[in-house]
Amino acid sequence: MKKSSFAISADLVTEVLQAVGAIAILTALMVLISRRVLGEAVIAMVYLLAVGWLTSRSGRLPGLSAALAAALTFDFFFIPPFLTFTVGSVEGWLVLVIFVLVAVILVDRIQAGLAQSQAREGEALLLYEMSMALVGRNSRAEIAAVLAESLQQLYQAAQVQVILLPEGVAPGGAASEEAPAITARVPDEPAPAARPDHVVPLLAARCLIGEIRLWHGEGEAIANAEHMLQSLASQITLALERMTPAPGGADR
Numbered sequence: 409m410k411k412s413s414f415a416i417s418a419d420l421v422t423e424v425l426q427a428v429g430a431i432a433i434l435t436a437l438m439v440l441i442s443r444r445v446l447g448e449a450v451i452a453m454v455y456l457l458a459v460g461w462l463t464s465r466s467g468r469l470p471g472l473s474a475a476l477a478a479a480l481t482f483d484f485f486f487i488p489p490f491l492t493f494t495v496g497s498v499e500g501w502l503v504l505v506i507f508v509l510v511a512v513i514l515v516d517r518i519q520a521g522l523a524q525s526q527a528r529e530g531e532a533l534l535l536y537e538m539s540m541a542l543v544g545r546n547s548r549a550e551i552a553a554v555l556a557e558s559l560q561q562l563y564q565a566a567q568v569q570v571i572l573l574p575e576g577v578a579p580g581g582a583a584s585e586e587a588p589a590i591t592a593r594v595p596d597e598p599a600p601a602a603r604p605d606h607v608v609p610l611l612a613a614r615c616l617i618g619e620i621r622l623w624h625g626e627g628e629a630i631a632n633a634e635h636m637l638q639s640l641a642s643q644i645t646l647a648l649e650r651m652t653p654a655p656g657g658a659d660r
Contacts (some may be wrong), residue, residue: 420469427462427470431477433483434458443486451486452507459511460518474510482507533574534562535634538643548572548648552592555620555644559637565622567600569593572610572618572648589618599623608637610643631638 438451446454450571462464463471483493495501538558553572560568571588593599604621614629620637 423466423470424473427466427474430462431455431458431474431481435481439485441475448486448503450480452503455482455507456511456514456594460514463515463518464522467522468515471515471518472512475508475515478502478511479508534558534640538640546614549590549592551644551648552590552618555640556592556594559620559640563622563624565624567593567595567597567621567623569599569621570618570644571621573616606637608641610641610645610648614646617645617648 434454438446438454443451456541459471459475459478462474467575475601480493483495483504484491487495488502495504498507551570552572556568556570559565559570570592574589600623602623605624606620606622608620609616610619622637
């Protein structure tokens with residue numbers, strides 16, 4: 409059974425408490441300076457800066473916790489009537505509502521940016537690892553096997569197939585018995601009855617040399633799988649082109 413993605417770890421609880429504590433310390437400093445000196449606009453901006461920094465440092469849940477703590481302390485200490493959660497004017501309500509909306513949007517935007525950055529880093533790392541795995545591979549069958557195994561481990565897919573057409577077969581042509589297509593599948597089982605969730609062609613110089621097929625299985629859809637597969641397809645195509653013998657040379 410899969411663990412719930414909403415499981416709360418001790419580290420996450422600690423980060424949430426630290427975020428709320430940081431807002432408490434910041435509030436104490438601004439209370440000491442006083443609202444008259446700072447003004448509501450400056451106080452709101454300082455809170456938002458703190459929420460943004462805590463989100464980029466610790467993540468979404470600590471950031472939202474900091475935003476909630478900031479909204480409550482902002483209302484309690486700096487929106488009249490003071491030292492109460494009651495809001496005594498329409499202007500006060502507008503200030504508080506706008507602050508909450510901006511804080512939540514800020515947390516979401518920062519988290520989305522961090523997720524995209526992590527995805528790019530993961531893609532770069534995967535491409536590097538794939539390059540290292542392909543070093544010293546002397547046959548098309550080895551390249552296909554390495555790619556299929558790596559993709560299955562990365563995505564925990566039900567099955568991954570890498571099919572390489574024999575050299576000299578035109579797009580849409582059929583492989584012959586003398587030159588059969590190379591098929592690497594992980595796990596080594598019959599293909600699922602359903603159609604593949606992703607089919608990515610391997611193209612070299614406008615010529616189809618194979619394709620990647622991937623089935624999700626019973627798990628969740630794979631985020632950004634198509635983009636990642638396209639990047640890997642380009643790298644595998646380059647590796648296969650380097651193996652192509654020069655005119656008049658011996659085939660490997």
